[in-house]
Amino acid sequence: MLVRKLKELIIEKIIFLCGVLSIIFVGLIFLFLLKEGLALFKFISPGGFLFGKSWYPISEPAQLGVLPLILGSLIVTLGAAVISIPIGVGCAVYIAEVAPAKTKEVLKTGIELLAAIPSVVLGFIGMVTLVPWVKNIFHLPTGLTALSGSIMLAFMAMPTIVSIAEDALYSVPKSYKEGALALGATRWQSIYRVMLPAASSGILAAVMLGLGRVIGETMAVMMITGNAAVIPQSILVPVRTLTATIAAEMGEAVVGSEHYFALFAVGIVLFVISFAINVTADLFLHKKR
Amino acid sequence: MVTKFDIENLNIWFKEVRALKDVSLKIQANEILSVIGPSNSGKTTFIRMLNRMNELQYNFRMNGKVELDGFDVRKIDLEPLRKRVGMVFALPLPLPLSIFDNVVYGARMHGINNKNKLKEIVERSLKQAYIWDEVKDRLGVSAYKLSGGQQQRLCIARTLAVGPEVILYDEPCSGLDPISTAKVEETMLKLKEKYTIVLVTNNVKQAARVGDRTAFFLNGELVELDKTDQIFTAPRDKRTDGYIRGKFG
Numbered sequence: 001m002l003v004r005k006l007k008e009l010i011i012e013k014i015i016f017l018c019g020v021l022s023i024i025f026v027g028l029i030f031l032f033l034l035k036e037g038l039a040l041f042k043f044i045s046p047g048g049f050l051f052g053k054s055w056y057p058i059s060e061p062a063q064l065g066v067l068p069l070i071l072g073s074l075i076v077t078l079g080a081a082v083i084s085i086p087i088g089v090g091c092a093v094y095i096a097e098v099a100p101a102k103t104k105e106v107l108k109t110g111i112e113l114l115a116a117i118p119s120v121v122l123g124f125i126g127m128v129t130l131v132p133w134v135k136n137i138f139h140l141p142t143g144l145t146a147l148s149g150s151i152m153l154a155f156m157a158m159p160t161i162v163s164i165a166e167d168a169l170y171s172v173p174k175s176y177k178e179g180a181l182a183l184g185a186t187r188w189q190s191i192y193r194v195m196l197p198a199a200s201s202g203i204l205a206a207v208m209l210g211l212g213r214v215i216g217e218t219m220a221v222m223m224i225t226g227n228a229a230v231i232p233q234s235i236l237v238p239v240r241t242l243t244a245t246i247a248a249e250m251g252e253a254v255v256g257s258e259h260y261f262a263l264f265a266v267g268i269v270l271f272v273i274s275f276a277i278n279v280t281a282d283l284f285l286h287k288k289r
Numbered sequence: 290m291v292t293k294f295d296i297e298n299l300n301i302w303f304k305e306v307r308a309l310k311d312v313s314l315k316i317q318a319n320e321i322l323s324v325i326g327p328s329n330s331g332k333t334t335f336i337r338m339l340n341r342m343n344e345l346q347y348n349f350r351m352n353g354k355v356e357l358d359g360f361d362v363r364k365i366d367l368e369p370l371r372k373r374v375g376m377v378f379a380l381p382l383p384l385p386l387s388i389f390d391n392v393v394y395g396a397r398m399h400g401i402n403n404k405n406k407l408k409e410i411v412e413r414s415l416k417q418a419y420i421w422d423e424v425k426d427r428l429g430v431s432a433y434k435l436s437g438g439q440q441q442r443l444c445i446a447r448t449l450a451v452g453p454e455v456i457l458y459d460e461p462c463s464g465l466d467p468i469s470t471a472k473v474e475e476t477m478l479k480l481k482e483k484y485t486i487v488l489v490t491n492n493v494k495q496a497a498r499v500g501d502r503t504a505f506f507l508n509g510e511l512v513e514l515d516k517t518d519q520i521f522t523a524p525r526d527k528r529t530d531g532y533i534r535g536k537f538g
Contacts, residue, residue, distance in 0.1 A: 101347065179382045179444075182340060183395035183451055184372035193398065194384070 072239035079150025088161030115159035123220030144226030168202020208281030323500030383432035438469020
Protein backbone atom coordinates (compact mmCIF):
# COMPACT_ATOMS: atom_id res chain seq x y z
CA MET A 1 0.00 0.00 0.00
CA LEU A 2 2.68 2.39 1.08
CA VAL A 3 4.69 1.70 -2.06
CA ARG A 4 1.72 2.43 -4.25
CA LYS A 5 1.03 5.69 -2.47
CA LEU A 6 4.65 6.69 -2.77
CA LYS A 7 4.58 5.94 -6.48
CA GLU A 8 1.50 8.10 -6.92
CA LEU A 9 3.13 10.90 -5.04
CA ILE A 10 6.33 10.81 -7.07
CA ILE A 11 4.50 10.73 -10.40
CA GLU A 12 2.29 13.55 -9.28
CA LYS A 13 5.31 15.66 -8.40
CA ILE A 14 7.04 14.94 -11.69
CA ILE A 15 3.99 15.91 -13.71
CA PHE A 16 3.60 19.06 -11.63
CA LEU A 17 7.21 19.93 -12.39
CA CYS A 18 6.64 19.47 -16.14
CA GLY A 19 3.59 21.66 -15.88
CA VAL A 20 5.28 24.60 -14.20
CA LEU A 21 8.55 24.26 -16.08
CA SER A 22 7.40 26.33 -19.05
CA ILE A 23 6.27 29.13 -16.80
CA ILE A 24 9.53 29.00 -14.89
CA PHE A 25 11.48 29.26 -18.12
CA VAL A 26 9.46 32.22 -19.35
CA GLY A 27 9.91 33.91 -16.00
CA LEU A 28 13.66 33.31 -15.98
CA ILE A 29 14.08 34.53 -19.54
CA PHE A 30 12.13 37.66 -18.76
CA LEU A 31 14.12 38.27 -15.59
CA PHE A 32 17.41 37.85 -17.42
CA LEU A 33 16.23 40.16 -20.18
CA LEU A 34 15.20 42.78 -17.62
CA LYS A 35 18.42 42.50 -15.64
CA GLU A 36 20.66 42.88 -18.69
CA GLY A 37 18.47 45.43 -20.45
CA LEU A 38 17.84 47.72 -17.52
CA ALA A 39 21.58 47.92 -16.90
CA LEU A 40 21.69 50.17 -19.96
CA PHE A 41 20.03 52.96 -18.07
CA LYS A 42 23.17 53.46 -16.00
CA PHE A 43 24.58 54.93 -19.22
CA ILE A 44 21.64 56.75 -20.85
CA SER A 45 18.14 57.78 -19.78
CA PRO A 46 15.10 55.67 -20.83
CA GLY A 47 13.76 58.69 -22.75
CA GLY A 48 17.03 59.10 -24.62
CA PHE A 49 16.94 55.41 -25.48
CA LEU A 50 13.30 55.22 -26.62
CA PHE A 51 13.13 58.53 -28.47
CA GLY A 52 16.74 58.96 -29.56
CA LYS A 53 16.84 59.48 -33.29
CA SER A 54 20.14 57.82 -34.11
CA TRP A 55 21.51 54.34 -33.58
CA TYR A 56 25.31 54.40 -33.85
CA PRO A 57 26.33 51.82 -31.26
CA ILE A 58 30.05 51.75 -32.07
CA SER A 59 30.72 55.41 -32.64
CA GLU A 60 32.49 57.29 -29.84
CA PRO A 61 30.51 58.18 -27.79
CA ALA A 62 27.90 55.55 -28.71
CA GLN A 63 24.48 56.85 -29.73
CA LEU A 64 21.81 54.39 -28.73
CA GLY A 65 18.46 55.85 -29.86
CA VAL A 66 16.06 53.01 -30.67
CA LEU A 67 13.42 55.11 -32.45
CA PRO A 68 14.65 54.33 -36.01
CA LEU A 69 14.49 50.62 -35.22
CA ILE A 70 10.99 50.83 -33.74
CA LEU A 71 9.77 52.81 -36.73
CA GLY A 72 11.54 50.39 -39.05
CA SER A 73 9.72 47.45 -37.45
CA LEU A 74 6.42 49.30 -37.49
CA ILE A 75 6.59 50.37 -41.14
CA VAL A 76 7.48 46.85 -42.28
CA THR A 77 4.69 45.40 -40.13
CA LEU A 78 2.18 47.96 -41.32
CA GLY A 79 3.05 47.26 -44.94
CA ALA A 80 2.76 43.52 -44.35
CA ALA A 81 -0.60 44.07 -42.63
CA VAL A 82 -1.98 46.09 -45.53
CA ILE A 83 -1.03 43.34 -47.94
CA SER A 84 -1.76 40.22 -45.91
CA ILE A 85 -5.01 41.10 -44.13
CA PRO A 86 -7.27 41.59 -47.19
CA ILE A 87 -5.71 38.69 -49.07
CA GLY A 88 -5.65 36.43 -46.02
CA VAL A 89 -9.23 37.13 -44.94
CA GLY A 90 -10.41 36.89 -48.54
CA CYS A 91 -8.68 33.54 -48.87
CA ALA A 92 -10.26 32.33 -45.62
CA VAL A 93 -13.72 33.36 -46.82
CA TYR A 94 -13.15 31.59 -50.10
CA ILE A 95 -11.98 28.39 -48.42
CA ALA A 96 -14.67 28.39 -45.75
CA GLU A 97 -17.66 29.56 -47.76
CA VAL A 98 -17.22 29.41 -51.48
CA ALA A 99 -14.73 26.79 -52.63
CA PRO A 100 -15.95 23.36 -53.70
CA ALA A 101 -14.68 20.50 -51.53
CA LYS A 102 -11.75 19.51 -53.72
CA THR A 103 -10.43 23.04 -54.24
CA LYS A 104 -10.72 23.51 -50.52
CA GLU A 105 -8.43 20.58 -49.80
CA VAL A 106 -5.86 21.76 -52.32
CA LEU A 107 -5.89 25.31 -50.95
CA LYS A 108 -5.60 24.23 -47.34
CA THR A 109 -2.64 22.03 -48.16
CA GLY A 110 -1.08 24.88 -50.08
CA ILE A 111 -1.45 27.22 -47.13
CA GLU A 112 0.10 24.67 -44.79
CA LEU A 113 3.02 24.27 -47.19
CA LEU A 114 3.49 28.02 -47.23
CA ALA A 115 3.76 27.92 -43.45
CA ALA A 116 6.32 25.15 -43.68
CA ILE A 117 8.83 27.09 -45.78
CA PRO A 118 11.74 28.10 -43.54
CA SER A 119 12.01 31.87 -43.30
CA VAL A 120 15.62 31.90 -44.45
CA VAL A 121 14.55 30.21 -47.69
CA LEU A 122 11.77 32.74 -48.19
CA GLY A 123 14.28 35.51 -47.50
CA PHE A 124 16.68 34.08 -50.02
CA ILE A 125 14.01 33.77 -52.70
CA GLY A 126 12.89 37.30 -51.92
CA MET A 127 16.43 38.54 -52.25
CA VAL A 128 16.95 37.18 -55.74
CA THR A 129 13.45 37.77 -57.17
CA LEU A 130 11.53 40.40 -55.24
CA VAL A 131 14.37 42.81 -54.54
CA PRO A 132 15.41 43.41 -58.19
CA TRP A 133 11.74 43.64 -59.11
CA VAL A 134 11.05 46.38 -56.52
CA LYS A 135 14.20 48.17 -57.64
CA ASN A 136 13.17 48.21 -61.30
CA ILE A 137 9.52 49.08 -60.82
CA PHE A 138 10.12 52.07 -58.59
CA HIS A 139 13.47 53.09 -60.18
CA LEU A 140 15.27 52.92 -56.87
CA PRO A 141 19.01 52.82 -56.21
CA THR A 142 18.42 49.63 -54.22
CA GLY A 143 15.59 47.14 -53.93
CA LEU A 144 16.45 46.33 -50.34
CA THR A 145 13.57 48.33 -48.90
CA ALA A 146 10.83 48.20 -46.30
CA LEU A 147 8.38 47.38 -49.09
CA SER A 148 10.30 44.24 -50.07
CA GLY A 149 10.29 43.20 -46.43
CA SER A 150 6.56 43.89 -46.15
CA ILE A 151 5.73 41.77 -49.18
CA MET A 152 7.86 38.89 -47.97
CA LEU A 153 6.46 39.05 -44.45
CA ALA A 154 2.93 39.20 -45.82
CA PHE A 155 3.59 35.71 -47.17
CA MET A 156 4.62 34.58 -43.71
CA ALA A 157 1.63 36.10 -41.96
CA MET A 158 -0.85 34.67 -44.44
CA PRO A 159 -0.88 31.03 -43.33
CA THR A 160 -1.61 32.10 -39.74
CA ILE A 161 -4.30 34.55 -40.78
CA VAL A 162 -5.93 32.18 -43.25
CA SER A 163 -6.05 29.12 -41.05
CA ILE A 164 -7.30 30.85 -37.90
CA ALA A 165 -9.80 33.05 -39.77
CA GLU A 166 -11.04 29.99 -41.62
CA ASP A 167 -11.54 28.19 -38.31
CA ALA A 168 -13.48 31.17 -37.01
CA LEU A 169 -15.74 31.22 -40.07
CA TYR A 170 -16.18 27.47 -39.94
CA SER A 171 -17.30 27.57 -36.33
CA VAL A 172 -20.13 30.01 -37.07
CA PRO A 173 -23.26 27.84 -36.79
CA LYS A 174 -24.54 26.73 -40.18
CA SER A 175 -28.00 27.87 -39.18
CA TYR A 176 -26.88 31.52 -39.26
CA LYS A 177 -26.09 31.24 -42.93
CA GLU A 178 -29.27 29.30 -43.67
CA GLY A 179 -31.28 31.93 -41.84
CA ALA A 180 -29.85 34.67 -44.02
CA LEU A 181 -30.26 32.68 -47.22
CA ALA A 182 -33.84 31.84 -46.35
CA LEU A 183 -34.57 35.55 -46.14
CA GLY A 184 -33.45 35.85 -49.72
CA ALA A 185 -29.88 36.99 -49.14
CA THR A 186 -27.39 36.40 -51.92
CA ARG A 187 -24.31 34.39 -51.09
CA TRP A 188 -22.22 37.55 -50.77
CA GLN A 189 -24.83 39.23 -48.57
CA SER A 190 -24.90 36.25 -46.26
CA ILE A 191 -21.11 36.29 -46.01
CA TYR A 192 -20.78 40.03 -45.59
CA ARG A 193 -23.70 40.66 -43.28
CA VAL A 194 -23.86 37.46 -41.25
CA MET A 195 -20.78 35.28 -41.46
CA LEU A 196 -18.09 37.96 -41.18
CA PRO A 197 -19.71 39.83 -38.26
CA ALA A 198 -20.36 36.56 -36.45
CA ALA A 199 -16.75 35.47 -36.92
CA SER A 200 -15.29 38.93 -36.36
CA SER A 201 -13.59 38.26 -33.04
CA GLY A 202 -11.87 35.17 -34.41
CA ILE A 203 -10.82 37.02 -37.53
CA LEU A 204 -9.35 39.86 -35.48
CA ALA A 205 -7.45 37.34 -33.41
CA ALA A 206 -6.16 35.77 -36.62
CA VAL A 207 -4.94 39.14 -37.80
CA MET A 208 -3.23 39.90 -34.51
CA LEU A 209 -1.48 36.53 -34.40
CA GLY A 210 -0.36 37.03 -38.01
CA LEU A 211 1.06 40.41 -37.11
CA GLY A 212 2.74 38.93 -34.05
CA ARG A 213 4.52 36.55 -36.34
CA VAL A 214 5.54 39.44 -38.61
CA ILE A 215 6.97 41.64 -35.88
CA GLY A 216 9.01 38.78 -34.43
CA GLU A 217 10.35 37.60 -37.76
CA THR A 218 14.10 38.08 -38.11
CA MET A 219 15.87 36.18 -40.83
CA ALA A 220 13.90 37.21 -43.89
CA VAL A 221 13.76 40.89 -42.91
CA MET A 222 17.43 40.98 -42.18
CA MET A 223 18.12 39.64 -45.67
CA ILE A 224 15.93 41.97 -47.66
CA THR A 225 15.20 45.24 -45.85
CA GLY A 226 18.63 46.78 -46.31
CA ASN A 227 19.38 47.25 -42.59
CA ALA A 228 19.92 51.00 -42.60
CA ALA A 229 19.21 52.26 -39.10
CA VAL A 230 17.67 55.57 -40.12
CA ILE A 231 14.20 56.94 -39.51
CA PRO A 232 12.25 55.85 -42.60
CA GLN A 233 10.70 58.67 -44.65
CA SER A 234 8.77 56.31 -46.94
CA ILE A 235 8.23 52.63 -47.49
CA LEU A 236 10.67 52.65 -50.39
CA VAL A 237 13.84 53.13 -48.35
CA PRO A 238 16.02 50.62 -46.51
CA VAL A 239 15.07 50.16 -42.87
CA ARG A 240 16.37 48.16 -39.96
CA THR A 241 13.99 46.33 -37.66
CA LEU A 242 14.35 45.57 -33.96
CA THR A 243 14.83 41.88 -34.61
CA ALA A 244 17.43 42.31 -37.35
CA THR A 245 19.41 44.65 -35.14
CA ILE A 246 19.73 42.12 -32.36
CA ALA A 247 20.57 39.29 -34.73
CA ALA A 248 23.15 41.28 -36.68
CA GLU A 249 24.93 42.98 -33.79
CA MET A 250 24.84 40.59 -30.89
CA GLY A 251 27.80 38.64 -32.22
CA GLU A 252 30.03 41.71 -32.24
CA ALA A 253 28.93 43.46 -29.09
CA VAL A 254 31.45 43.24 -26.26
CA VAL A 255 29.85 41.53 -23.27
CA GLY A 256 29.16 44.08 -20.56
CA SER A 257 29.48 47.08 -22.87
CA GLU A 258 26.87 49.77 -23.41
CA HIS A 259 26.09 48.24 -26.79
CA TYR A 260 25.54 44.81 -25.24
CA PHE A 261 23.05 46.17 -22.72
CA ALA A 262 21.34 48.25 -25.41
CA LEU A 263 20.65 45.12 -27.47
CA PHE A 264 18.99 43.55 -24.45
CA ALA A 265 16.94 46.68 -24.02
CA VAL A 266 15.89 46.36 -27.68
CA GLY A 267 14.88 42.82 -26.77
CA ILE A 268 12.65 44.18 -23.99
CA VAL A 269 10.99 46.59 -26.41
CA LEU A 270 10.34 43.75 -28.83
CA PHE A 271 9.05 41.54 -26.04
CA VAL A 272 6.63 44.23 -24.88
CA ILE A 273 5.30 44.81 -28.41
CA SER A 274 4.73 41.16 -29.22
CA PHE A 275 3.33 40.48 -25.77
CA ALA A 276 0.82 43.29 -26.29
CA ILE A 277 -0.16 41.88 -29.68
CA ASN A 278 -0.61 38.37 -28.30
CA VAL A 279 -2.66 39.55 -25.36
CA THR A 280 -4.91 41.53 -27.69
CA ALA A 281 -5.32 38.47 -29.90
CA ASP A 282 -6.17 36.40 -26.85
CA LEU A 283 -8.77 38.90 -25.72
CA PHE A 284 -10.47 38.73 -29.11
CA LEU A 285 -10.20 34.96 -29.25
CA HIS A 286 -11.87 34.46 -25.87
CA LYS A 287 -14.40 37.22 -26.23
CA LYS A 288 -17.10 35.04 -27.69
CA ARG A 289 -16.32 31.67 -26.21
CA MET B 290 -59.25 27.18 -54.75
CA VAL B 291 -55.99 28.36 -56.18
CA THR B 292 -53.04 26.04 -56.41
CA LYS B 293 -49.89 27.62 -55.01
CA PHE B 294 -47.41 24.79 -55.31
CA ASP B 295 -47.84 22.00 -57.79
CA ILE B 296 -45.51 19.06 -57.19
CA GLU B 297 -45.47 16.02 -59.43
CA ASN B 298 -43.35 12.88 -59.31
CA LEU B 299 -40.69 14.56 -57.21
CA ASN B 300 -37.64 12.43 -56.52
CA ILE B 301 -34.67 13.60 -54.49
CA TRP B 302 -31.37 11.91 -53.81
CA PHE B 303 -28.50 12.84 -51.54
CA LYS B 304 -25.53 10.95 -52.89
CA GLU B 305 -27.10 7.54 -53.51
CA VAL B 306 -29.68 7.79 -50.76
CA ARG B 307 -33.14 8.42 -52.05
CA ALA B 308 -34.80 10.95 -49.77
CA LEU B 309 -38.08 11.40 -51.61
CA LYS B 310 -39.86 8.87 -53.81
CA ASP B 311 -42.33 9.98 -56.44
CA VAL B 312 -44.09 12.57 -54.35
CA SER B 313 -47.02 14.32 -55.98
CA LEU B 314 -49.24 16.85 -54.26
CA LYS B 315 -50.73 20.28 -54.60
CA ILE B 316 -50.56 23.00 -51.97
CA GLN B 317 -53.53 25.38 -52.05
CA ALA B 318 -53.26 29.10 -51.49
CA ASN B 319 -54.25 30.24 -47.97
CA GLU B 320 -54.26 26.79 -46.45
CA ILE B 321 -52.15 25.37 -43.69
CA LEU B 322 -50.70 22.11 -44.87
CA SER B 323 -49.25 20.07 -42.01
CA VAL B 324 -46.55 17.60 -42.87
CA ILE B 325 -46.02 14.81 -40.35
CA GLY B 326 -43.89 11.70 -40.25
CA PRO B 327 -41.14 10.09 -38.21
CA SER B 328 -37.59 11.33 -38.53
CA ASN B 329 -35.90 10.35 -41.78
CA SER B 330 -39.26 10.33 -43.54
CA GLY B 331 -38.28 13.10 -45.96
CA LYS B 332 -40.56 15.79 -44.61
CA THR B 333 -37.79 18.33 -44.07
CA THR B 334 -36.31 17.52 -47.45
CA PHE B 335 -39.75 18.13 -48.87
CA ILE B 336 -40.20 21.65 -47.55
CA ARG B 337 -36.61 22.59 -48.18
CA MET B 338 -37.35 21.82 -51.81
CA LEU B 339 -39.97 24.56 -51.89
CA ASN B 340 -37.43 27.32 -51.34
CA ARG B 341 -34.52 25.34 -52.78
CA MET B 342 -32.54 25.13 -49.55
CA ASN B 343 -31.62 21.54 -50.38
CA GLU B 344 -29.25 22.81 -52.97
CA LEU B 345 -26.87 23.95 -50.24
CA GLN B 346 -25.99 20.32 -49.72
CA TYR B 347 -23.44 18.44 -51.74
CA ASN B 348 -24.56 15.57 -53.91
CA PHE B 349 -28.10 16.84 -54.14
CA ARG B 350 -29.98 15.47 -57.13
CA MET B 351 -33.63 15.68 -58.10
CA ASN B 352 -36.11 15.13 -60.85
CA GLY B 353 -39.80 15.79 -61.21
CA LYS B 354 -41.88 18.95 -61.21
CA VAL B 355 -42.07 21.66 -58.55
CA GLU B 356 -44.05 24.69 -59.69
CA LEU B 357 -44.90 27.88 -57.84
CA ASP B 358 -47.86 29.68 -59.42
CA GLY B 359 -47.22 27.66 -62.56
CA PHE B 360 -43.51 28.43 -62.81
CA ASP B 361 -40.75 25.88 -62.30
CA VAL B 362 -38.98 26.90 -59.07
CA ARG B 363 -35.65 25.94 -60.54
CA LYS B 364 -36.09 28.62 -63.17
CA ILE B 365 -36.82 31.33 -60.59
CA ASP B 366 -33.69 33.05 -59.26
CA LEU B 367 -32.81 31.95 -55.74
CA GLU B 368 -33.11 35.32 -54.01
CA PRO B 369 -36.54 36.34 -55.35
CA LEU B 370 -37.78 32.79 -54.75
CA ARG B 371 -36.70 32.86 -51.11
CA LYS B 372 -38.20 36.28 -50.74
CA ARG B 373 -41.54 34.88 -51.89
CA VAL B 374 -41.19 31.64 -49.94
CA GLY B 375 -40.04 32.49 -46.42
CA MET B 376 -38.87 29.99 -43.84
CA VAL B 377 -39.01 29.75 -40.05
CA PHE B 378 -36.51 27.36 -38.51
CA ALA B 379 -36.71 24.93 -35.61
CA LEU B 380 -34.59 27.00 -33.30
CA PRO B 381 -35.26 30.72 -33.09
CA LEU B 382 -32.25 32.37 -34.58
CA PRO B 383 -32.19 36.06 -33.77
CA LEU B 384 -29.09 37.90 -34.85
CA PRO B 385 -27.04 39.72 -32.22
CA LEU B 386 -28.82 43.00 -33.00
CA SER B 387 -31.69 45.00 -31.62
CA ILE B 388 -35.28 43.83 -32.11
CA PHE B 389 -35.84 46.55 -34.70
CA ASP B 390 -32.74 45.67 -36.69
CA ASN B 391 -33.58 41.98 -36.60
CA VAL B 392 -36.95 42.60 -38.18
CA VAL B 393 -35.71 44.88 -40.94
CA TYR B 394 -32.64 42.77 -41.64
CA GLY B 395 -34.07 41.05 -44.68
CA ALA B 396 -35.88 44.14 -45.91
CA ARG B 397 -32.64 46.13 -45.80
CA MET B 398 -30.91 43.39 -47.67
CA HIS B 399 -33.49 43.75 -50.39
CA GLY B 400 -32.66 47.42 -50.70
CA ILE B 401 -35.26 49.22 -48.55
CA ASN B 402 -33.52 52.02 -46.65
CA ASN B 403 -36.17 54.68 -46.11
CA LYS B 404 -36.53 55.15 -42.35
CA ASN B 405 -40.28 55.67 -42.27
CA LYS B 406 -40.81 52.74 -44.56
CA LEU B 407 -38.69 50.55 -42.30
CA LYS B 408 -40.61 51.67 -39.21
CA GLU B 409 -43.84 50.85 -40.97
CA ILE B 410 -42.54 47.40 -41.89
CA VAL B 411 -41.43 46.71 -38.32
CA GLU B 412 -44.78 47.66 -36.85
CA ARG B 413 -46.77 45.72 -39.43
CA SER B 414 -44.62 42.57 -39.20
CA LEU B 415 -44.50 42.54 -35.41
CA LYS B 416 -48.27 42.99 -35.28
CA GLN B 417 -48.78 40.17 -37.75
CA ALA B 418 -46.55 37.93 -35.65
CA TYR B 419 -48.52 38.92 -32.51
CA ILE B 420 -45.55 40.17 -30.60
CA TRP B 421 -45.97 43.93 -31.12
CA ASP B 422 -47.63 44.57 -27.76
CA GLU B 423 -44.90 42.74 -25.93
CA VAL B 424 -41.99 44.59 -27.51
CA LYS B 425 -43.25 47.91 -28.85
CA ASP B 426 -41.67 49.89 -26.00
CA ARG B 427 -38.25 48.29 -26.30
CA LEU B 428 -37.50 47.91 -29.98
CA GLY B 429 -33.94 49.07 -29.33
CA VAL B 430 -32.93 46.29 -26.93
CA SER B 431 -31.04 43.20 -27.99
CA ALA B 432 -33.14 40.38 -29.38
CA TYR B 433 -31.34 38.03 -27.00
CA LYS B 434 -33.22 39.64 -24.11
CA LEU B 435 -36.45 38.04 -25.33
CA SER B 436 -37.71 34.64 -24.20
CA GLY B 437 -37.48 31.65 -26.53
CA GLY B 438 -41.11 31.92 -27.59
CA GLN B 439 -40.78 35.64 -28.21
CA GLN B 440 -37.62 35.05 -30.20
CA GLN B 441 -39.43 32.59 -32.40
CA ARG B 442 -42.24 35.05 -33.07
CA LEU B 443 -39.60 37.68 -33.76
CA CYS B 444 -38.15 35.35 -36.37
CA ILE B 445 -41.62 34.94 -37.85
CA ALA B 446 -41.88 38.74 -38.00
CA ARG B 447 -38.50 38.87 -39.69
CA THR B 448 -39.70 36.43 -42.31
CA LEU B 449 -42.91 38.43 -42.81
CA ALA B 450 -40.97 41.70 -43.16
CA VAL B 451 -39.55 40.54 -46.46
CA GLY B 452 -43.06 40.24 -47.87
CA PRO B 453 -43.43 36.52 -48.66
CA GLU B 454 -46.42 34.70 -50.16
CA VAL B 455 -45.69 31.33 -48.61
CA ILE B 456 -44.25 30.61 -45.15
CA LEU B 457 -42.52 27.34 -44.45
CA TYR B 458 -42.33 26.33 -40.81
CA ASP B 459 -39.68 23.72 -40.09
CA GLU B 460 -40.66 22.29 -36.69
CA PRO B 461 -41.10 25.80 -35.33
CA CYS B 462 -42.09 24.78 -31.82
CA SER B 463 -39.67 21.96 -31.11
CA GLY B 464 -37.75 24.12 -28.66
CA LEU B 465 -40.66 25.97 -27.09
CA ASP B 466 -42.78 25.58 -23.99
CA PRO B 467 -46.54 24.85 -24.37
CA ILE B 468 -47.64 28.45 -23.84
CA SER B 469 -45.23 29.83 -26.43
CA THR B 470 -46.25 27.01 -28.73
CA ALA B 471 -49.89 28.03 -28.36
CA LYS B 472 -49.00 31.59 -29.29
CA VAL B 473 -47.06 30.55 -32.37
CA GLU B 474 -49.96 28.34 -33.43
CA GLU B 475 -52.42 31.17 -32.92
CA THR B 476 -50.20 33.32 -35.10
CA MET B 477 -50.27 30.72 -37.85
CA LEU B 478 -54.06 30.50 -37.83
CA LYS B 479 -54.32 34.26 -38.30
CA LEU B 480 -51.61 34.41 -40.91
CA LYS B 481 -53.28 31.94 -43.22
CA GLU B 482 -55.77 34.60 -44.24
CA LYS B 483 -52.98 36.26 -46.17
CA TYR B 484 -50.35 33.61 -46.60
CA THR B 485 -49.99 30.01 -47.60
CA ILE B 486 -48.44 27.97 -44.82
CA VAL B 487 -46.60 24.67 -44.85
CA LEU B 488 -45.90 23.30 -41.39
CA VAL B 489 -43.51 20.45 -40.78
CA THR B 490 -43.94 19.13 -37.29
CA ASN B 491 -43.00 16.20 -35.10
CA ASN B 492 -45.90 17.01 -32.88
CA VAL B 493 -48.87 15.11 -34.26
CA LYS B 494 -51.29 17.00 -32.06
CA GLN B 495 -50.03 20.28 -33.41
CA ALA B 496 -50.77 19.11 -36.94
CA ALA B 497 -54.27 18.22 -35.81
CA ARG B 498 -54.79 21.61 -34.16
CA VAL B 499 -53.73 23.92 -36.96
CA GLY B 500 -53.61 22.02 -40.26
CA ASP B 501 -56.38 22.33 -42.85
CA ARG B 502 -54.93 19.31 -44.56
CA THR B 503 -52.30 16.90 -43.35
CA ALA B 504 -49.73 14.93 -45.30
CA PHE B 505 -48.11 11.85 -43.80
CA PHE B 506 -44.64 10.96 -45.04
CA LEU B 507 -42.84 7.68 -44.38
CA ASN B 508 -39.46 6.61 -45.72
CA GLY B 509 -39.55 9.27 -48.42
CA GLU B 510 -43.04 8.39 -49.63
CA LEU B 511 -46.18 10.42 -49.32
CA VAL B 512 -48.40 7.83 -47.69
CA GLU B 513 -51.55 9.83 -47.31
CA LEU B 514 -52.81 13.37 -47.81
CA ASP B 515 -56.27 14.42 -46.76
CA LYS B 516 -58.33 16.84 -44.73
CA THR B 517 -56.92 16.92 -41.23
CA ASP B 518 -60.18 15.66 -39.69
CA GLN B 519 -60.19 12.75 -42.05
CA ILE B 520 -56.58 11.81 -41.31
CA PHE B 521 -57.10 11.93 -37.58
CA THR B 522 -60.46 10.20 -37.42
CA ALA B 523 -60.46 7.73 -40.26
CA PRO B 524 -57.13 7.39 -42.05
CA ARG B 525 -57.22 5.16 -45.09
CA ASP B 526 -53.76 3.74 -44.64
CA LYS B 527 -52.84 1.47 -41.76
CA ARG B 528 -49.40 3.07 -41.45
CA THR B 529 -50.93 6.51 -40.95
CA ASP B 530 -53.19 5.10 -38.29
CA GLY B 531 -50.22 3.49 -36.56
CA TYR B 532 -48.19 6.67 -36.58
CA ILE B 533 -50.83 9.01 -35.25
CA ARG B 534 -51.68 6.59 -32.51
CA GLY B 535 -48.02 6.58 -31.55
CA LYS B 536 -47.34 2.94 -32.40
CA PHE B 537 -44.04 3.88 -34.04
CA GLY B 538 -42.02 6.91 -34.99
